[in-house]
Amino acid sequence: xxxxxxxLEAFDAPLEVQEVDLAGPxxxxxxxxxxxxxxxxxxLYTASGADPSGYVPTVLxxxxxxxxxxxxxxxxxxxxxxxxxxxxxxxxxxxxxCLDPRTNLCLAIREQQNRGYLTDGTTRLSxxxxxxxxxxxxxxxxxxxxxxxxxxxxxxxxAPLDRACLFACGLSxxxxxxxxxxxxxxxxxxxxxxxxxxxxxxVAGCRLQGADRIVCVDLSPERLDxxxxxxxxxxxxxxxxxxxxxxxxxxxxxxxxTFEATGSVEVMRQAVESAxxxxxxxxxxxxxxxxxxxxxxxxxLITGRRIAGSSFGGVKGRDQVPQFVDRYLAGDVDVDAFVSxxxxxxxxxxxxxxxxxxxxxxxVIDFA
Amino acid sequence: xxxxxxxLEAFDAPLEVQEVDLAGPxxxxxxxxxxxxxxxxxxLYTASGADPSGYVPTVLxxxxxxxxxxxxxxxxxxxxxxxxxxxxxxxxxxxxxCLDPRTNLCLAIREQQNRGYLTDGTTRLSxxxxxxxxxxxxxxxxxxxxxxxxxxxxxxxxAPLDRACLFACGLSxxxxxxxxxxxxxxxxxxxxxxxxxxxxxxVAGCRLQGADRIVCVDLSPERLDxxxxxxxxxxxxxxxxxxxxxxxxxxxxxxxxTFEATGSVEVMRQAVESAxxxxxxxxxxxxxxxxxxxxxxxxxLITGRRIAGSSFGGVKGRDQVPQFVDRYLAGDVDVDAFVSxxxxxxxxxxxxxxxxxxxxxxxVIDFA
Numbered sequence: 001x002x003x004x005x006x007x008l009e010a011f012d013a014p015l016e017v018q019e020v021d022l023a024g025p026x027x028x029x030x031x032x033x034x035x036x037x038x039x040x041x042x043x044l045y046t047a048s049g050a051d052p053s054g055y056v057p058t059v060l061x062x063x064x065x066x067x068x069x070x071x072x073x074x075x076x077x078x079x080x081x082x083x084x085x086x087x088x089x090x091x092x093x094x095x096x097x098c099l100d101p102r103t104n105l106c107l108a109i110r111e112q113q114n115r116g117y118l119t120d121g122t123t124r125l126s127x128x129x130x131x132x133x134x135x136x137x138x139x140x141x142x143x144x145x146x147x148x149x150x151x152x153x154x155x156x157x158x159a160p161l162d163r164a165c166l167f168a169c170g171l172s173x174x175x176x177x178x179x180x181x182x183x184x185x186x187x188x189x190x191x192x193x194x195x196x197x198x199x200x201x202x203v204a205g206c207r208l209q210g211a212d213r214i215v216c217v218d219l220s221p222e223r224l225d226x227x228x229x230x231x232x233x234x235x236x237x238x239x240x241x242x243x244x245x246x247x248x249x250x251x252x253x254x255x256x257x258t259f260e261a262t263g264s265v266e267v268m269r270q271a272v273e274s275a276x277x278x279x280x281x282x283x284x285x286x287x288x289x290x291x292x293x294x295x296x297x298x299x300x301l302i303t304g305r306r307i308a309g310s311s312f313g314g315v316k317g318r319d320q321v322p323q324f325v326d327r328y329l330a331g332d333v334d335v336d337a338f339v340s341x342x343x344x345x346x347x348x349x350x351x352x353x354x355x356x357x358x359x360x361x362x363x364v365i366d367f368a
Numbered sequence: 369x370x371x372x373x374x375x376l377e378a379f380d381a382p383l384e385v386q387e388v389d390l391a392g393p394x395x396x397x398x399x400x401x402x403x404x405x406x407x408x409x410x411x412l413y414t415a416s417g418a419d420p421s422g423y424v425p426t427v428l429x430x431x432x433x434x435x436x437x438x439x440x441x442x443x444x445x446x447x448x449x450x451x452x453x454x455x456x457x458x459x460x461x462x463x464x465x466c467l468d469p470r471t472n473l474c475l476a477i478r479e480q481q482n483r484g485y486l487t488d489g490t491t492r493l494s495x496x497x498x499x500x501x502x503x504x505x506x507x508x509x510x511x512x513x514x515x516x517x518x519x520x521x522x523x524x525x526x527a528p529l530d531r532a533c534l535f536a537c538g539l540s541x542x543x544x545x546x547x548x549x550x551x552x553x554x555x556x557x558x559x560x561x562x563x564x565x566x567x568x569x570x571v572a573g574c575r576l577q578g579a580d581r582i583v584c585v586d587l588s589p590e591r592l593d594x595x596x597x598x599x600x601x602x603x604x605x606x607x608x609x610x611x612x613x614x615x616x617x618x619x620x621x622x623x624x625x626t627f628e629a630t631g632s633v634e635v636m637r638q639a640v641e642s643a644x645x646x647x648x649x650x651x652x653x654x655x656x657x658x659x660x661x662x663x664x665x666x667x668x669l670i671t672g673r674r675i676a677g678s679s680f681g682g683v684k685g686r687d688q689v690p691q692f693v694d695r696y697l698a699g700d701v702d703v704d705a706f707v708s709x710x711x712x713x714x715x716x717x718x719x720x721x722x723x724x725x726x727x728x729x730x731x732v733i734d735f736a
Binding site: 097100102103105265268277278279284285286287288292293294295296297298299300301302303304305306307308309310311314 | 465471473654660662664670674
C-alpha cells in the first residue's frame with residue numbers, strides 16, 4: 001500500500017513528508033493505522049546526526065498509538081480493531097530477559113531492530129523498490145506502520161489515543177524510573193532534575209509511590225509550574241548551588257532518591273552528590289552526548305550512595321503500559337497537561353522546532 | 369599510665385615507637401590491652417600524607433584485637449576480661465542510622481572521631497601534657513588503647529586474637545561487600561578485581577553466598593593462589609583485555625556482580641563495564657586517590673547496570689563482627705592464609721615496607 005510518511009533522507013536536514021510503499025504484515029506482525037504520535041527528543045537526536053547508530057533513509061517516529069488493521073500469520077495477542085501503543089522496547093515474554101523480573105531489555109529482536117530491520121532482517125518500507133529502514137522498530141511518523149506483535153501494547157479503547165501515545169516513550173520512562181527502577185518508598189524525599197516529559201513523569205511516579213517530598217529542579221518557570229501540577233512539593237530554579245540547597249533541606253544528608261532527566265553529565269553528577277549518605281539512590285534517565293562520561297567521586301559511593309539507570313523506565317511494555325493507561329483514565333496522572341501542541345504529519349519539522357525552543361512539553365501529531 | 373605506642377610525628381616519615389601517656393577510661397569508655405593488630409593500607413595512606421583529613425601527632429593503627437582491662441562509668445556491653453575487636457566504624461545502636469537496616473554509618477561520634485578526639489572532644493593520649501590525637505577512634509599501634517564501648521565488638525574468647533584482628537577492617541570489608549552491600553545471590557557469576565585483603569574477603573563472601581562462578585583478577589600470581597584458596601573458580605592476570613574476557617565468559621552479557629578492591633579509578637570503571645546488562649551490580653570497595661574520579665559512560669547505566677559502594681562492607685560491627693568470627697571458627701573462612709608476617713610493635717615500619725613491596729597480604733603486630 002501507499003502511505004504518507006516523514007522520511008529522514010540525510011542527517012541534519014528537515015524530514016521530508018512523502019509517499020512511500022508499505023508491504024503487508026508477515027508472520028508475527030501487524031499493520032497499525034496511526035492515530036497519534038508524539039515528537040520525542042530521540043527522534044531529533046537521530047535526525048541531527050548525533051546518534052552514532054543512526055542510518056538513512058528511514059521513517060522516524062516511535063511515540064505512536066493507533067488501531068490494528070490487519071495481522072499476519074500466527075498473531076494471537078492483537079486483532080483488527082484493537083487499540084495499541086507502539087513499543088520501541090518490545091516484550092516477547094519468552095527470552096531470558098522477559099522471564100526475569102529484573103530487566104525489561106527483551107532480547108528477541110534487538111539486533112535486527114538496532115539495524116533498522118524487522119525480525120526477518122528485511123523492511124516493509126520501501127520506495128521504488130529500494131528498502132527504507134524502520135526506525136526503532138516503530139517508524140510511527142507515518143499513516144500506517146507494520147510492527148511485530150511483541151512490540152504492541154494493547155490498551156483499553158476508552159483511552160484517547162492522542163494521550164495514550166505519550167506512554168510509548170517519555171511518560172512511561174519517567175513513571176517507570178520512579179516506580180520500577182528506583183521503587184521509591186512511601187514517605188521518602190525525592191529530587192527530580194529536569195522537568196521535560198521524562199522528569200515530569202518521574203515526579204508523577206514519585207507521587208504515586210507515596211513520596212513525602214518531591215523537589216523538581218529546572219531552568220524554566222513554565223515547566224516548574226507543570227511539575228507542581230504533577231505533584232512536586234517544591235520547585236527550584238536550577239543553579240550551581242542546587243546540591244547545597246538539597247543538603248540544606250535534608251539536614252546535610254541528601255535525598256533518598258534523585259532522578260536525572262536532562263541528558264547532562266554534569267547534572268548526573270549533581271544527582272549522585274545530592275543523594276542521601278547511607279542509602280540514597282541516584283537514577284540516571286537521560287541520554288548523554290556521544291563520548292561524554294559522568295565524573296563520580298568514589299567517596300560518594302563508599303558512604304553508601306548508589307547509582308542506577310534504566311531504559312524505558314524498566315517498563316515491560318505489553319504488561320505495564322496498559323496498566324499505566326488505566327491509571328491515567330482513573331485520574332492518577334494528568335496527561336492532558338503534557339500535550340502542548342497538536343500538529344499534522346506535514347508539520348512534523350515544526351515539532352522539532354518547538355522542541356528546540358523548549359516551547360511546551362510535547363507536540364503530538366494527529367493523523368485523524 | 370605509660371604505654372608504648374607508634375606515633376606519627378610528621379607525614380611521610382617513619383612512625384616513632386615511644387612511651388606516651390594514656391589516661392583511664394571516662395564514662396562509656398573502656399581500656400583495652402591490645403594483643404594483635406594488623407597493618408592496613410589506610411594506616412599507610414594517612415602516614416604518607418595522602419589522606420586529606422590526616423593530622424599529627426597521632427597514634428596510628430585500627431585493625432586491633434585485645435582484652436578489656438577496665439571500664440568507665442556506665443559501660444554495660446563489655447567487662448574486664450572480654451575479648452574484643454576494635455571498630456573504627458562504631459555501632460551505637462541508637463542513632464537514626466544504627467536503627468536503619470540500610471546503613472552501618474553510625475552517627476554517634478562521627479564528628480569527634482574524624483577530628484581525632486574521643487566522644488567528649490578530648491584525648492586520652494598525651495605526652496608531657498600535650499594531647500596526641502586518636503587515629504580513627506582506635507589508635508591500636510599501642511600496648512593499650514581507650515575506646516568508647518560502642519566501638520568494641522565482643523567476640524568469643526575461643527578465637528585467636530592474631531586472626532580475629534583482621535575482622536577489624538580489611539576482611540570484614542570484603543566479606544561485607546559481598547554479603548551486605550551486593551547481597552550476592554546464590555548461583556550467580558562474580559568478578560573480584562584485586563586480591564588484597566579486601567578482594568580476598570570479597571571472594572570468600574561470594575563463596576559463602578553460594579556464587580556459582582567467582583573470577584578473581586590481580587597482577588600477582590601468589591595472590592591469585594590465595595584467591596583460589598578462598599573459593600575463586602577462575603583466576604586471571606589483570607590486563608587491558610579483562611573486560612572483554614569477562615564478556616566472553618558470560619555470552620557477552622557481563623557478570624552478575626563485580627567488586628573493585630584496588631583503589632584504582634580505572635579498575636572501578638572496568639568493574640562497571642563488566643557488570644551484566646540488565647541487572648549487574650558493580651560494588652566499589654577501594655579508596656581512590658585524592659581528587660580522582662571514576663569516569664562512567666552513562667549508557668552502561670541506562671542498559672541496567674548499577675553501582676554501589678560501602679564503608680567497612682556495610683557491616684554493623686558490634687552485631688556482625690562476632691558472627692564473622694564465629695564463621696571463621698566454624699571453618700567457613702581460612703583466615704590463617706592471610707597472615708603473612710608477624711611483627712613486634714618496634715617493627716611497625718617494616719609492616720609498611722612489606723605492604724609497599726606487596727609482600728604477603730597482612731603483617732600482624734603481636735603484642736604478646
